[in-house]
Amino acid sequence: MSTHTDRLHDRKFVRTFFTTPTAVEGEDDSAKMLRSAAQLRGMEAPDVWVPDNEDATAPSMRDEGIENIIDVISEHGADYPSEIHPRMVWHRDSPATRYQGFQHIMELADPENGAIEHIDGVVIPEVGDIDDWKKADEFITIVENEHGLEEGSLAMSVIVESGEAELALGDLREEMGKPANNLERLFLLVDGEVDYTKNMRAITPTGELPPWPELRHNTSRGASAAGLIAVDGPYDDIRDVEGYHERMTDNQAKGMLGIWSLTPGQVVEANKSPLPPKTGSWLLEANGREVELDEEDGQFVYEGDGIELDETGDDQYRLRIGSNERDLDGDELSEALLDLASYIPSLNDIVDSMEEFEAAKEAGKGAIAMERAATLVIDGVEVEISNDRMWDEATYQAAQTPINLFQDVYENRPDQHEDLEELYGEDIVERAIVVG
Known part of the structure; x- marks a missing residue:
């Protein structure tokens, strides 16, 4: 049974x-x-x-x-x-x-x-x-x-x-x-x-x-x-x-x-709603509320007033979040903003990561690190942030849920094929239906 x-x-x-x-x-x-x-x-x-x-x-x-x-x-x-x-x-x-x-x-x-x-x-x-x-x-x-x-x-x-x-x-x-x-x-x-x-x-x-x-x-x-x-x-x-x-x-x-x-x-x-987005986006937590950043020329711009940032000297900055104010150097500022930032991956991001992990498994590797980096702009000040996420088999399996959903939709709803290709592009759809 x-x-x-x-x-x-x-x-x-x-x-x-x-x-x-x-x-x-x-x-x-x-x-x-x-x-x-x-x-x-x-x-x-x-x-x-x-x-x-x-x-x-x-x-x-x-x-x-x-x-x-x-x-x-x-x-x-x-x-x-x-x-x-x-x-x-x-x-x-x-x-x-x-x-x-x-x-x-x-x-x-x-x-x-x-x-x-x-x-x-x-x-x-x-x-x-x-x-x-x-x-x-x-x-x-x-x-x-x-x-x-x-x-x-x-x-x-x-x-x-x-x-x-x-x-x-x-x-x-x-x-x-x-x-x-x-x-x-x-x-x-x-x-x-x-x-x-x-x-x-x-x-x-x-x-x-x-x-x-x-x-x-x-x-x-x-x-x-x-x-x-x-x-x-x-x-x-x-x-x-x-x-x-x-x-x-x-x-x-x-x-x-x-x-x-x-x-x-x-x-x-x-x-x-449950399908992965067409493009990835960065979110920034400002006073307990997550705000989606606007992408301009490959940079991600914060337009709100919950976070303020001033450059006070050579590699010195003043970061204000609500009533909290901190003086930081460049590395400390990057770490502080990284703690406030999160990324929503696109369908292409998920497929890229899964394909990279599958290639690593074929080469005998059980886990690999994948870097994600971005340039944030707050009050005209540019800040580079980056982190490494370790991908292992458990991470790979978790990433399969949105891909399995996409594949289930593609298999059972041929009337939506044109909508999906228009939304994502034919190339990424073809890759998404075979990955995993």
Whole structure:
């Protein structure tokens, strides 16, 4: 039996989880939003498209929503560039809701309806403890047997929206793979912070959602331990692009590289966010805040007022950071600024470093030092900084995560090849897809 840290699905990474209402009231064509989403391509198309027959669709429209999913996916599913996982109705405390979800999955999976060949799985919301997850799995197993599908061929993703579901994350390694269930069909673990907040009876002074970093950490940890993929919940302020990026950056540091997207614009941002940048950049910490430096003619210029630098004599300088003032010589100044500086490597930087280490390994070396240097300019004063980073096998393996992500995107999203080549250049793309 394989360990549950092994990936059991074709996708190793999912950057974007995009939901679309399945039926809209008051429209001549209630499936108009589904039809529009089915046309998305390139960076506007998500890694996982979720026709949403739960929260995004009114209860009175959900039977029609299933008909719309079948209609649209049977027509457009063959050409859709990524995975399709409709979201069904389900609730840990409602047998009637679970039964309705079962009936809807049964209808979706009927080969005579023409949609199931293009559907990769289903998303189950509002799950409870691990026994509830097993109920959903058993229903899907029954559907597969009823329609002559291979057991386990339909993936199951769950939305973690309750304390019970969060605790169940710790049971997955023990439960998956038992002969009594098909939980190895699990694919995504998705956070649903809105309902989770309600379930936890949490209150904030402004009424805004708590950030729930613990939930996001636990979901990411549960996914890593069970060989699954973690996805963060929706970011409702769709105009706050900076906030969306901050949330994704925080998530990525937890190993959660995917996020829910509510609009094609958010899909574009989330598709690009975990990819390495096109160009490297230097950051400088000024009064507890990191500022990206502007590159001008190969030098990196600080334009803020949190750091001041004066040349006071031959190789003598006065450095002011907030209220702290220090007199330093040239070497001391370089060391002080190096402590404040950090570098964000580009895709080309990562590929260069990995290729250099691979060549060193071929030559019998277990570790090599790689230098990174830059000229910083503060208040017109130029300062050279440089450091050596030791690369060994562990460093090399860590660098593979962004490269593996890039390669997974390239393999599974041919509709994004042109976007990637336009962003990075054909040469670096060709090198990135073979390194490692």
